Amino acid sequence: MNSLIKLELTRALRNRKFLFFSVMYPSLLFLLIAGNADSTTKVDGTGLTLPTYMMVSMASFGALTAVLMGNSERIAKERESGWVRQLRLTTLPGRGYVLAKTASAAVVSLPSVVVVFAVAAIAKGVRLDAWQWLALTGVIWAGSLVFAALGVAIGYLASGDAVRPITMITYFGLSMLGGLWMPATSFPQWLQDIAEWLPTHAYAALGQAIEQSHAPHAQDIALLAVFFVLFAGGAAWLYRKDTLKA
């Protein structure tokens, strides 16, 4: 399986468009949004400056891009082309394909998180304690697994033509409504009520709690855990259905 992970990675790193969108794009977006913000204005009700707040949002967004965008489309396409069938004729265990995809996405998502941090620290002077940087990296990276599972589920749910629009709608919907592009506190109340239940909102909230030196809220962790079970369970069910149909 390691050889498949290696090859998936080689391929991901070779794909400039994908690298740009998952690694560079979140940082550029961060500069665009936080660029003119002075470093003293606080985001309502958080006690965090806009650059600090948006740093976590964009790092989460970058990780989301890396794990969701690549996998769902590739899986749907490779199911259709028959590559998944071909792999079933090798010694690779059944889950190996999905695990290799997830593992390689996780490797790409790490730099996208770190680059946002570096840009925020250098360009906007965001300062945190060493433990906070480490905890943020760890939490955002681990949390991206929820969306990796979602990507796999979409890849097994959608056919080759439908996968891109479905992924895009899910991706932009989750990013915007979850408050990754602008603080959810700027939404009208009814939208805030919806946003609160989205996995992306809980995901970014984990990071923001760390920035506030709090422990993450139990509700956010529980919400993410529920979504993870839902997405991973759905992915496993769809995977099995696909295998029987072959």
Added chain:
Amino acid sequence: MTTTAAVVAFDQVSKAYGSVRAVDGLTLSLHPGETVALLGPNGAGKSTTLDLLLGLKQADSGSVRLFGGTPREAIVAGRVGAMLQSGGLMDEVTVAELVRLACDLHPRPYRVSDVLSRAGVEQIADRKVNKLSGGQAQRVRFALATAGDSDLIVLDEPTTGMDVTTRQAFWATMREQADAGRTVLFATHYLEEADAVADRVLVLHRGRLLADGTAAEIKAKAGARRIAFDLEGAIDETALRALPFLTTIDVSGATVRIQSSDADATVHALYGLGLYPRNLEVAGLGLEQAFVAITAAEEAKSL
């Protein structure tokens, strides 16, 4: 199981999609070292048979055994190399990278460079997989199927998309595999390939095995020989139709074409009618005509 287990053993295997019986009570076994062609018209159940054999589909009833175990066990043990008709390839990687992956995944791999040269894809080793022509992609699939020391090689329509020269080179490579003692099973609709390459031909029709034997035996089974001649003057077709052992007759202009299960007796009776056939030819049926005759006879039976 003992070591004498058949390479492939199907026992009363059936598989239906809705009301269509793709494979219907199929029983067959393949033995070590055989090169076997699986023939059949479109929709005969060839691909389903191969999918069942490789464990990609599960039979509704009956058992499929490879080397005495399940298909998956045989694959995990590295005993089976397969090339699917619909076998997609991972794109945006090079041919060499993909072949290396196949070698890494095989328990008894060959060297990557050997696999590349044997499949004739060394020159395109650095090319991206998604930039290949149809024939080149087929050769890459073949490389993947032969990345290691497997005992059984399964090929579904392997030469589709290849030009004549590439096709001949492909079969030469394939014969080397068979000569090395491997069992080779291939599905094809090019009958001349089956005729030239296979020791044994299985004719599949509507999911059932219609014929199983050497290409010569299949031809014999089909009613065998073809007689053609010209006649001068008016042709009495009714009299010709009454010839013994005649199976089909076709009269066009002065030319008569007959298929007969006993050409000697038919020709003898032809002279007995007092006729004087000119340009008389008696020849064996090609596998293609034999195949058409066998499947047509089956169609007629089922009507």
